[in-house]
Amino acid sequence: MTDSLRSKVLSGLVWSILQSWGVKLATLLLFMVLARVLDPHQLGVFAAAMVVLSFVGIFIDQGLSQAIVQRAQITVQQLNTVFLINLGLAVLIFVILWFASPLIAEYLKIIELTDVLRVASLVIIISATCFSQQAMLHRNFRYRWLAISALVATLISGITGIVCALHGLGTWSLVIQMLTGSVIGAAMMWTQPQWRFSFDLDFSGVRELLSYGMNRLGTSLLDFINTRYVEIFVAATLGPVALGIYSVGVRIYQALMQALSAAILDVALNGFSRLAHDPVALREAYYKAVTLTAAVAIPVFCLLAAIAPEVTVVFFGNKWAGSAEVLRPMALLGALHVVEYYNGTLFNAIGKPSIGLKFVVFKTVTTFVSLWLMREPDLLSIVYVYVASQLVAMPLSFYLVQRIVGVSLWTMFLRIWRFLAACILGMVLITLGRHVGMIADLNLFSRFVVLGVLGSLGYVGFLALTARAQLRELYVLLRVRRQPG
Numbered sequence: 001m002t003d004s005l006r007s008k009v010l011s012g013l014v015w016s017i018l019q020s021w022g023v024k025l026a027t028l029l030l031f032m033v034l035a036r037v038l039d040p041h042q043l044g045v046f047a048a049a050m051v052v053l054s055f056v057g058i059f060i061d062q063g064l065s066q067a068i069v070q071r072a073q074i075t076v077q078q079l080n081t082v083f084l085i086n087l088g089l090a091v092l093i094f095v096i097l098w099f100a101s102p103l104i105a106e107y108l109k110i111i112e113l114t115d116v117l118r119v120a121s122l123v124i125i126i127s128a129t130c131f132s133q134q135a136m137l138h139r140n141f142r143y144r145w146l147a148i149s150a151l152v153a154t155l156i157s158g159i160t161g162i163v164c165a166l167h168g169l170g171t172w173s174l175v176i177q178m179l180t181g182s183v184i185g186a187a188m189m190w191t192q193p194q195w196r197f198s199f200d201l202d203f204s205g206v207r208e209l210l211s212y213g214m215n216r217l218g219t220s221l222l223d224f225i226n227t228r229y230v231e232i233f234v235a236a237t238l239g240p241v242a243l244g245i246y247s248v249g250v251r252i253y254q255a256l257m258q259a260l261s262a263a264i265l266d267v268a269l270n271g272f273s274r275l276a277h278d279p280v281a282l283r284e285a286y287y288k289a290v291t292l293t294a295a296v297a298i299p300v301f302c303l304l305a306a307i308a309p310e311v312t313v314v315f316f317g318n319k320w321a322g323s324a325e326v327l328r329p330m331a332l333l334g335a336l337h338v339v340e341y342y343n344g345t346l347f348n349a350i351g352k353p354s355i356g357l358k359f360v361v362f363k364t365v366t367t368f369v370s371l372w373l374m375r376e377p378d379l380l381s382i383v384y385v386y387v388a389s390q391l392v393a394m395p396l397s398f399y400l401v402q403r404i405v406g407v408s409l410w411t412m413f414l415r416i417w418r419f420l421a422a423c424i425l426g427m428v429l430i431t432l433g434r435h436v437g438m439i440a441d442l443n444l445f446s447r448f449v450v451l452g453v454l455g456s457l458g459y460v461g462f463l464a465l466t467a468r469a470q471l472r473e474l475y476v477l478l479r480v481r482r483q484p485g
Contacts, residue, residue, distance in 0.1 A: 023150045024255040030158030035248060035316040037165045044240030046174040047247040048108055049117045051231045058220045060089045060128060077202030079195045083132045090128035097121045108235045120175045123182045130186040136194035149188035157181030222360040226367050230386045233371050242379050248316055249326025253334050256300060272349030283407055287415055293338050294416035295474055301335035302423040303455045306430040310448035325380050329387045340394055343401045363393040422462040426455035
């Protein structure tokens with residue numbers, strides 16, 4: 001990796017992390033306020049709409065955004081054509097959703113979902129207008145402007161949603177929040193355009209992108225079904241109230257998955273793709289990425305799982321106490337997923353997304369079969385069956401990386417085992433501390449703070465005694481020369 005590329009990757013990594021941390025923290029804080037105003041039914045209706053919109057959004061992207069980033073060369077003509085294709089598909093899907101909304105609402109047994117879904121689906125068209133601009137900002141490592149745009153859109157739309165909720169708009173306050181954020185974000189993408197649209201088109205060139213993108217489309221589609229079908233299953237089986245409780249329970253998990261892994265993976269695809277021709281450098285970059293994630297992301301998920309009962313009530317209020325039982329197993333799953341997700345990124349970087357596709361097929365089938373075999377399920381049994389189905393598939397992912405890319409699992413383990421041991425110690429201290437009389441007698445917020453500090457000290461203390469060399473290596477890795485956004 002050249003010094004210039006290394007500087008761009010690390011600079012992009014910092015800004016991408018700042019974007020994800022900033023946006024997800026702001027979103028989480030705003031959602032905490034909304035959760036105290038809205039009830040589980042209202043949140044459940046919006047969550048059902050979001051599952052549908054996220055699903056159809058995959059077909060609009062078609063894997064083309066990642067194809068734009070991954071390709072060594074991209075032309076203006078290809079960007080023009082991609083823009084038109086995505087905008088046309090967005091309009092078509094909007095029309096289809098408008099007429100299909102009553103059928104979707106009937107299937108999920110949520111009558112008010114029809115109007116909510118029809119209005120919320122406007123976000124599909126809005127997002128399509130800035131599709132190519134956003135992809136090129138990623139490609140050009142313009143993560144600074146992406147971060148600023150996302151933060152501005154999140155804050156303004158969040159405040160708008162809170163005002164609407166306080167005026168009694170219920171589920172519609174969330175719809176208004178989402179549309180406001182999309183409009184502001186799209187507008188800011190076009191204030192620093194990476195290309196100017198014209199009708200100079202190249203459909204044959206786009207076919208080259210589609211050959212890569214279709215594999216990514218299949219992978220994204222199956223991955224969505226694998227990770228989000230459980231929400232449809234909860235809504236159709238148990239109703240919107242249970243979906244609302246589930247949505248709050250996974251809210252912090254989802255925010256952290258995006259803030260701690262999506263930001264890193266976003267830059268990792270860009271960086272890994274540039275190293276695809278150098279297997280040795282590619283493997284070393286993978287080891288470093290996994291080590292960084294093990295040091296930063298895994299402990300956050302592990303400590304969150306240990307402190308789930310306190311964090312759920314402190315963040316969202318007493319009426320959401322039941323969501324803690326959803327958060328705990330999902331947070332532990334997240335601790336493993338943030339490392340495993342690098343495997344799919346490697347396959348995409350070397351131009352073999354079909355490998356990731358086959359793996360996701362296996363995971364999706366496992367999840368579907370596991371949920372289908374359930375009889376008279378309740379919310380917690382659905383969550384635990386889903387987590388178990390994900391864990392069953394995980395060893396195959398690492399086996400494929402070892403065989404195809406040449407990654408040594410033993411080398412990876414030697415680099416991260418101290419961080420894993422420190423996580424276990426932190427969780428044990430939290431669990432034991434909760435039963436200490438002096439801590440148990442504290443009020444909820446004080447107990448939350450004390451247990452969080454206790455687990456963090458256990459984690460940091462163990463590393464200070466056993467992993468000084470690894471910590472120094474991470475410090476060197478994260479030193480980034482100042483680079484224009």
